[in-house]
Amino acid sequence: MSTDLSPEKARRLEQENIRLRRAVEELSILNEIATAISSSLSIDQIIELIVNKCVKHLKVEQAAVMLLEQQQDQMFKTMVRRTDRSGSNILPFRLDAELTGWMLKHERPLLINDFQQDERFSRLVGDDFPIHSLMSVPLLAKQKMIGIITVFNKKSDEGFTVDEQRLLTIIATQSAQVIENARLLVEEQALTIMREEMRMANEIQLNLLPKKAPQPPGYDIAGITIPAKEVGGDYYDFIDIDENRLAICVADITGKGLPAAMLMSNVQATIRSQSLLLPAPNTCMLNANSLMFRSTGTGKFVTMFYGILDTETHRLAYCNAG
Structure with missing residues (x-):
């Protein structure tokens, strides 16, 4: 029984062997990437791993991953690796912009083996142009x-x-x-942090607001705040100056969430200390403004009504600030 193969069969067998070796190599590369990538890696670490594998297995001088900003059509995160690990980028800015624009427009693979002969990018080629070939493919997730x-x-x-x-x-x-x-995962973690901050801010605000309103004879006093978000910048307070005088404060603090709650606590401490030392509305507000200005950053504002109710004379002295 003869085992000799005809030239045609030998050629087909060799082609099949090449195809199988290529398939095994591809599966090995993909398995290597999948094994190396874990759920604990950051986006930067994932990108670094991918570009390093591309440089190694595709036998190129350099690889890069550019991610698209989700809110705007522009690239915002780039990771570049060279085989000499110098980390320098050989991609000229004009080519970077042209390549990004082409890929955004066409959303399909691009293969160039001779830049000087390529009509799309040949105008960018100069004497010291460092790129002679490139291959680029889009990253698509859920067809986006x-x-x-x-x-x-x-x-x-x-x-x-x-x-x-x-x-x-x-x-x-x-x-x-x-x-x-x-x-x-990053978005979910950020959302979890934000929810915790809002919970803390809400707790701070509830502890700052009066538990109950004072009820001097002949007066009905009440206060409530309903923020647009879980925590807002609205604030009110009642401060007993003496047995006949009651300080009433209503304020709107810039911002929302935890920053507004922290500023609110600063406002409360300042107003309470100044109202007991210098209860006259104009003096109290001037001193409080000076103290708050020194302890808060730029762009922080508080508008406020501050009044002193004398329950014996039934007079209200007040001022508006902010």
């Missing part, structure tokens, strides 16, 4: 472009192949989902 992976300057003279473009596209598909998941 979230960034770009680009590799520069293939080390072999043959340039990039269609198979390498397909491999980079597969890497981009896997990477996009990982990056998007990391983004969602």
Whole structure:
């Protein structure tokens, strides 16, 4: 029984072996990336890992990942790696802008093995132009472009192949989902922190506001604040000066959330101390303004009504401040 193969069968077998070796290599690369990436990595760490793997497996001088700002159509985070690990970027600014614009417009892979002959970018090529070849693919998550992976300057003279473009596209598909998941995790963590800050601010505000209103004979006094958010900048207070005089304070503090609550606590401490030392409305407000100005940053404002009710003479002395 003869085991000799015809030239045609031998050629087909060799092609099949090449295809299988390529498939095994691709699976190995993807498994390597998937194994290295864990849920505890930050977005920067994930990007660094991806570009390093691209440089290693695609045998290029440099790789870069650019992420798209979610609120605006512009690139905002870039990670670049070179094989010499110098970290310097060989991508000229004009090419960076042109490449980004082209990818945003077309949202499909780009392969260039000779920049001087490429009609789209040849006008950018000069004598010292550092790029001779590149391959770029979009990062797509849920059919939405979230960034770009680009590799520069293939080390072999043959340039990039269609198979390498397909491999980079597969890497981009896997990477996009990982990056998007990391983004969602960051957003969830930020939301959790914000909720905790709001809870703390609400607790501070509730502790600052009077537990009950005073009830001097002949008067009905009440106070309530309903913030637009969980915590607002509205504040009121009642301060007993003596048995016949009651200080009443109503204020609107700039800002919302924890910063407003912290400023509110500063306002309360200042007004209470000054009202007991110098209860006259104009003097109290002048001193309080001077103290608050020195202890708060620029852009912080408080508008306030401050009055002294004399329950014996039934007179109200007051001033508006802010």
